[in-house]
Amino acid sequence: MTNEKNKYLTILESIYDPIIIVDKDNNIxxxxxxxxxxxxxxxxxxxxxxxxxxxxxxLKWLKQDLIEFDKLKKNEILREKTIQTKSGxxxxxxxxxxxxxxxxxxxxxxxxxxxxxxxxxxxxxxAKQYEKLEYYAYTDPMTKVLNRRTGFMRLDQxxxxxxxxxxxxxxxxxxxxxxxxxxxxxxxxxxxxLIKFIISTIKSSVRKIDWISRMGGDExxxxxxxxxxxxxxxxxxxxxxxxxxxxxxxxxxxxxxFSYGLMEVPIGCNINASEVIKIVDKKMYQDKSLKKMQATxxxxxxx
Numbered sequence: 001m002t003n004e005k006n007k008y009l010t011i012l013e014s015i016y017d018p019i020i021i022v023d024k025d026n027n028i029x030x031x032x033x034x035x036x037x038x039x040x041x042x043x044x045x046x047x048x049x050x051x052x053x054x055x056x057x058x059l060k061w062l063k064q065d066l067i068e069f070d071k072l073k074k075n076e077i078l079r080e081k082t083i084q085t086k087s088g089x090x091x092x093x094x095x096x097x098x099x100x101x102x103x104x105x106x107x108x109x110x111x112x113x114x115x116x117x118x119x120x121x122x123x124x125x126x127a128k129q130y131e132k133l134e135y136y137a138y139t140d141p142m143t144k145v146l147n148r149r150t151g152f153m154r155l156d157q158x159x160x161x162x163x164x165x166x167x168x169x170x171x172x173x174x175x176x177x178x179x180x181x182x183x184x185x186x187x188x189x190x191x192x193x194l195i196k197f198i199i200s201t202i203k204s205s206v207r208k209i210d211w212i213s214r215m216g217g218d219e220x221x222x223x224x225x226x227x228x229x230x231x232x233x234x235x236x237x238x239x240x241x242x243x244x245x246x247x248x249x250x251x252x253x254x255x256x257x258f259s260y261g262l263m264e265v266p267i268g269c270n271i272n273a274s275e276v277i278k279i280v281d282k283k284m285y286q287d288k289s290l291k292k293m294q295a296t297x298x299x300x301x302x303x
Contacts, residue, residue: 019032026067095111177259205242210223
């Protein structure tokens with residue numbers, strides 16, 4: 001009998017996972033070395049038998065879990081639990097298992113704690129990396145707006161929604177003025193600053209439900225869901241006013257401006273993203289041409 005008991009104790013102490021054994025009244029009968037180390041900061045094997053430490057008091061957080069386990073009337077359950085141990089907060093998969101004794105001489109519960117703290121840490125790191133990769137898959141890295149592919153996808157979605165639910169939808173296509181001259185005169189770093197300043201101004205002027213997408217080097221698409229052309233026009237005018245106000249401070253030797261084409265998609269119109277882009281792109285070039293003609297006329301008058 002003594003040999004069997006010693007064998008049982010040796011096996012219990014040798015198991016890496018913390019294990020706690022309670023009787024039918026949920027009083028702790030024994031716990032192994034790893035449980036003593038994790039939960040009581042005790043590193044002496046067999047401490048339940050050879051010391052007077054009040055484990056029931058020190059492990060009182062276990063009581064409520066055992067009460068809930070008994071209420072379930074199940075032989076076994078698994079649950080995730082975060083426990084404040086002597087070496088810090090740890091997360092475990094805790095298994096509550098009713099003792100299986102065919103002689104019915106012994107009854108109680110065995111609680112096994114599988115430490116998943118490091119696994120969760122790695123999973124969170126991987127999730128963050130995946131989130132970062134996903135972000136860059138859909139985002140233009142310089143301006144932090146949607147990239148071209150995602151812009152087309154979003155436009156198709158909004159067009160379908162507008163057509164199916166008869167919701168207003170306005171589309172604006174912009175091209176930044178004078179970017180090549182800024183790049184040639186002041187360098188591409190300054191050209192990037194020009195792009196980012198204009199886009200940040202647009203971001204601060206549109207709604208949260210509006211979408212901005214970089215379609216090319218200096219070309220951008222703005223999607224205005226549930227918005228008429230007149231309302232979208234007011235937004236673009238507000239952006240131009242902000243840029244003009246900034247340029248009047250003469251902080252830069254160049255101007256911040258853009259040409260744009262704007263349209264409201266007719267309600268119920270069956271049109272795809274490529275067709276919409278062609279229309280607003282053509283309108284944008286008309287606006288750019290008009291501005292060039294006005295600038296030429298102004299220069300002629302000055303002469």
